[in-house]
Amino acid sequence: MFGFSNPDAFRRRAAGVSLLLAPLCLLLGMVVDPLIAGADEVLGYARNPVATGISATLLHYAWVLWVPGVIGLVHMVRGKGAVLANVAGAVTVLGLINFSALMISDFFDIVAYQQLTVEQATAIMRDAAQPAMIFAWQIPGMAGSFLGLVAVAAAYARAGHAGWWFPAGVLSGMVIWIGGTRAGNQLVSYAGPAILLLVFGVVGIAMIRMTDERWRPAARPPVPAGTV
Template sequence: MFTLTDPDAFRRGAAGVSLILAPLCLLLGMIVDPLEFGVEDTLGYAENPGATGVSATLLHYAWVLWVPGVIGMVHLVRRRGVVLAHLAGVVTVLGLINFSALMISDFFDIVLYQQLPVETATKILQDAAQPALIVAWQIPGMAGSFLGLVLVAVAYARAGRAGWWFPAGVFVGLVVWLVGARLWNPLLGYSGPLLLLVVFGAVGVAMIRMSDEEWNPHRAPVGA
């Protein structure tokens, strides 16, 4: 599957495995997150730097690992849904890259609240929220990642590569996760990523198991 000498087999396998690992990292990142209900985010993170660092790293790699998976899905959309796949793919990849970079803020939260009074640390973080950070990083990161993943899934289903359960599952999984993360409800916070793992995992496994010819219809015969 991962032979370095066969470009089709390697890229197909890498894309499929990425679709499995990305939501798995998201789920594990939520499980490791030390935040407790009713505790302010930054204070909870500062009091548990080890768990916070592991959680932030897992979440970072969740968004990073979705990139090759999205590229693989876009590659498989041909004829029907191709325009949507291309546009949504660009938006999603840029969004995922931006969103992954935002995870580094957790490490600054740890240090600031450990070494400075709460009021001072809070003011520094508030002042750091410059317009460029919000407009060019946060909004594209969040909107591009969430909306983009749903639209890529829609294009993938429209091309006949998966049933409509796929985009429906992606949409529901992301919404449930966002609500759970915002309210810090463990049931919702874990259920959303678990649903994403099921639907993206199914697509990833199917991608890994497909033939090289299905991955690349113009593939030259071996030895040609």
């Protein structure tokens, strides 16, 4: 399927599959999340360690799997939209990597609230939010991931590879997901990832099915020997 001996086919299909799997992992991670399912605040993690572990792992891989997909989207953008794609792609990849690392905190929540009093565990979690974690991990992770994915989708659409429904769908999916999660609305929190799965899935399938010629960069003349 992937064509390991063909670099163009492998990278194109890997990027396309990643665009399908990333939002799927996000949706499944939200469905399994015990807090969204109705548990009381972070105590739900300690009371549902298995579900918490599965949810955190799915969310971690959602952000990780978006990385090759984003690289594939940026690879396709040349000429119109290239500057936006390059800048947004770099910001998004860094944001996704940072955000995936934050998922490990769920496992510490489980142990802290199982072995300590609620007051002690809450104090530890609060004090662990050091400025370096907030400004070097959380903010770049969240802003880079959310805004970056919208910007990359916009660059991809501007280059003519998809309609403007693509960035519009990414933006609406993100807004609905975040809004539903913050409001504690279970169905709305699922609707956002479902929209992301739809729009990224359409683009991912199109990328898997496109020809190697369309994926491959335009041929450039060879660089003369002895030049940089």
